Amino acid sequence: xxxxxxxxxxxxGKLEKFAxxxxxxxxxxxxxxxxxxxxxxxxxxxxxxxxLKALEKINSFKEGSFQAWLFKxxxxxxxDYYRKKKSVLNIDDVWDLGKTDNIVKDLEMKEKLEKVYDxxxxxxxxxxxxxxxxxxxxxxxxxxxxxxGKKEGACKMIFTRAISKLKNEIPLILLLLxxxxxx
Amino acid sequence: MFKNILxxxxxxxxxxxRHEKELIKLIQELLDKKPEVVLDKSFRKELRExxxxxxxxxxxxxxxxxxxxxxxxGALIFAAVILPFIGKDFxxxxxxxxxxxxxxxxxxxxxxxxxxxxxxxxMTEASAPRLEMVDYSYSxxxxxxxxxxxxxxxxxxxxxxxxxxxxxxxxKEIAGFDISKLKDPCLENFxxxxxxGYSVNxxxxxxxxxxxKLPVFQGGNVSEREALQTAESFLKEYEVDLSNYSEPxxxxxxxxxxxxxxxKSVYEMSGTKTGLHINVSSEGVIGLWNLSFxxxxxxxxxTASKERILSFVQKRKFNIPSPTRVIExxxxxPEYGYVRFFRExxxxxxxxxxxxxxxxxxxxxxxVVPLIKEVLDKIESDSGMMRE
Numbered sequence: 001x002x003x004x005x006x007x008x009x010x011x012x013g014k015l016e017k018f019a020x021x022x023x024x025x026x027x028x029x030x031x032x033x034x035x036x037x038x039x040x041x042x043x044x045x046x047x048x049x050x051x052l053k054a055l056e057k058i059n060s061f062k063e064g065s066f067q068a069w070l071f072k073x074x075x076x077x078x079x080d081y082y083r084k085k086k087s088v089l090n091i092d093d094v095w096d097l098g099k100t101d102n103i104v105k106d107l108e109m110k111e112k113l114e115k116v117y118d119x120x121x122x123x124x125x126x127x128x129x130x131x132x133x134x135x136x137x138x139x140x141x142x143x144x145x146x147x148x149g150k151k152e153g154a155c156k157m158i159f160t161r162a163i164s165k166l167k168n169e170i171p172l173i174l175l176l177l178x179x180x181x182x183x
Numbered sequence: 184m185f186k187n188i189l190x191x192x193x194x195x196x197x198x199x200x201r202h203e204k205e206l207i208k209l210i211q212e213l214l215d216k217k218p219e220v221v222l223d224k225s226f227r228k229e230l231r232e233x234x235x236x237x238x239x240x241x242x243x244x245x246x247x248x249x250x251x252x253x254x255x256x257g258a259l260i261f262a263a264v265i266l267p268f269i270g271k272d273f274x275x276x277x278x279x280x281x282x283x284x285x286x287x288x289x290x291x292x293x294x295x296x297x298x299x300x301x302x303x304x305x306m307t308e309a310s311a312p313r314l315e316m317v318d319y320s321y322s323x324x325x326x327x328x329x330x331x332x333x334x335x336x337x338x339x340x341x342x343x344x345x346x347x348x349x350x351x352x353x354x355k356e357i358a359g360f361d362i363s364k365l366k367d368p369c370l371e372n373f374x375x376x377x378x379x380g381y382s383v384n385x386x387x388x389x390x391x392x393x394x395x396k397l398p399v400f401q402g403g404n405v406s407e408r409e410a411l412q413t414a415e416s417f418l419k420e421y422e423v424d425l426s427n428y429s430e431p432x433x434x435x436x437x438x439x440x441x442x443x444x445x446x447k448s449v450y451e452m453s454g455t456k457t458g459l460h461i462n463v464s465s466e467g468v469i470g471l472w473n474l475s476f477x478x479x480x481x482x483x484x485x486t487a488s489k490e491r492i493l494s495f496v497q498k499r500k501f502n503i504p505s506p507t508r509v510i511e512x513x514x515x516x517p518e519y520g521y522v523r524f525f526r527e528x529x530x531x532x533x534x535x536x537x538x539x540x541x542x543x544x545x546x547x548x549x550x551v552v553p554l555i556k557e558v559l560d561k562i563e564s565d566s567g568m569m570r571e
Contacts, residue, residue: 015237015238016235016238018234018235018238019231019234019235019238022230022231022234023231026222026227026230026231027222030220030222031220031222034220035218035220040223044223044226044230047230048230048233051230051234052233052234052237053430055234055237055238076430079546080430080432083546084407084432084433084434113218116213116216116217116218119212119213119216124543124544125544125545126515126544131213134188135188135210135213135214135217136213136214136217138184141191149516149518150326150516151326154326154516156191156194156195157195159191159192160191160192160195160196160199163192163199163206163209163210164196164199166209166213167202167205167206167209
């Protein structure tokens with residue numbers, strides 16, 4: 001059975017086939033949400049919400065990539081989560097919060113995320129998201145466009161600008177690293 | 184993968200070819216920095232089991248939590264509307280339908296200038312804050328977009344059931360008055376109250392149903408998850424048709440089910456979504472309002488030009504003459520939606536573009552622009568804005 005067949009069967013009422021879809025995507029969806037929350041329990045809650053919504057709305061999936069549809073649900077779930085917190089924190093995702101010191105409780109993960117913080121915090125949320133999906137998830141632009149609600153060409157442009165920005169930051173980062181080693 | 188990414192970059196900016204080594208290094212660094220996120224095995228197993236459990240049930244809703252006094256009420260709410268018509272076929276007023284009428288069939292949408300605006304709030308000087316002289320400016324940075332020359336406007340119509348009920352009731356003599364003499368009566372509204380104090384109000388003129396417990400009983404706050412579970416159980420218990428409502432949004436003790444018409448969200452001019460509200464406390468559901476009848480007529484109207492839409496959306500929010508501070512917001516790619524618009528007692532759903540506004544990349548609010556020329560004329564004339 002492949003993804004398309006499982007989706008078709010679910011839409012015909014054989015919802016037990018949703019387990020196949022769950023098994024195929026749960027790791028990816030959890031990872032995607034974790035990158036945006038840096039918090040295990042929150043990522044688990046939002047992953048649950050994502051799959052429950054997907055199961056409930058499976059009949060509304062019409063055409064295109066099921067993966068993109070599922071990621072879009074996950075993305076909207078995370079956006080809703082942060083919008084509800086907007087009265088306290090005006091942020092799109094966890095990268096806007098500043099250094100990860102107070103967010104990540106898992107020490108090992110904290111160290112890993114700090115390595116990437118300097119790069120990602122220089123990008124805006126949509127640039128970050130597209131870089132993350134393209135490079136970390138190896139996702140094609142067509143699906144990225146579906147997920148973030150922009151045109152494919154616009155996604156390519158945003159990615160190119162983000163990479164150019166990061167490229168231009170490299171000498172500065174190297175200089176800072178060098179200085180920190182000297183002193 | 185590297186080759187594909189590099190080629191895609193060069194297609195957009197060929198000058199990047201000169202920096203190929205740096206780019207490869209950068210992409211490799213980003214890949215190296217990808218954290219290994221591991222999903223908890225027991226969580227994975229539990230969620231799988233939960234999903235499978237739900238696939239066994241015809242419904243995904245959770246069991247009803249606190250029935251309180253709603254058992255009698257549930258029978259009242261919808262059966263009250265339906266009861267006289269057992270055996271008759273009629274369309275549920277809660278399911279969307281739009282009957283086409285001729286072009287610009289609702290007349291001039293901008294008529295009755297003094298009455299039209301006001302129920303939606305939004306971009307008028309009157310809403311300017313008095314103490315803080317802060318204003319917001321907007322600049323559009325999204326992609327180019329096109330707007331069709333004409334689009335359909337929806338006008339809410341009185342549900343057929345109100346005429347049926349009016350006709351049914353007028354067969355009776357009430358308090359010595361022979362109401363059968365009334366010509367084509369329709370029921371405007373009714374309230375039902377049960378012995379536990381729950382009041383169901385059905386207003387056919389606005390097409391809205393609300394339910395309240397009187398006097399209001401006190402209850403503690405609940406978590407978001409509890410609020411959602413309670414609301415969903417209540418809706419399931421009373422078989423409220425949610426086919427025209429999208430995913431619920433929770434704000435403190437209120438669960439909002441945003442109204443969705445033809446796949447598009449419905450907004451107020453203020454930029455907030457409109458829909459079914461359910462107020463929840465630790466005692467259960469304590470109020471429901473804005474359960475809307477969805478019978479409409481549709482008619483085609485001319486749209487405003489793209490230039491005018493952009494000019495409108497980039498106007499300052501409050502238009503304060505001498506603000507102490509102006510916050511600059513960036514408007515990104517819009518999506519289509521509807522905005523509620525009133526002309527006297529008539530309610531319209533007008534096609535609109537919804538622009539998300541960001542400050543330094545962070546979402547702040549949504550700006551709503553009605554696309555119908557006459558509606559924009561009306562709003563601009565009311566708010567005193569100078570049209571280009």
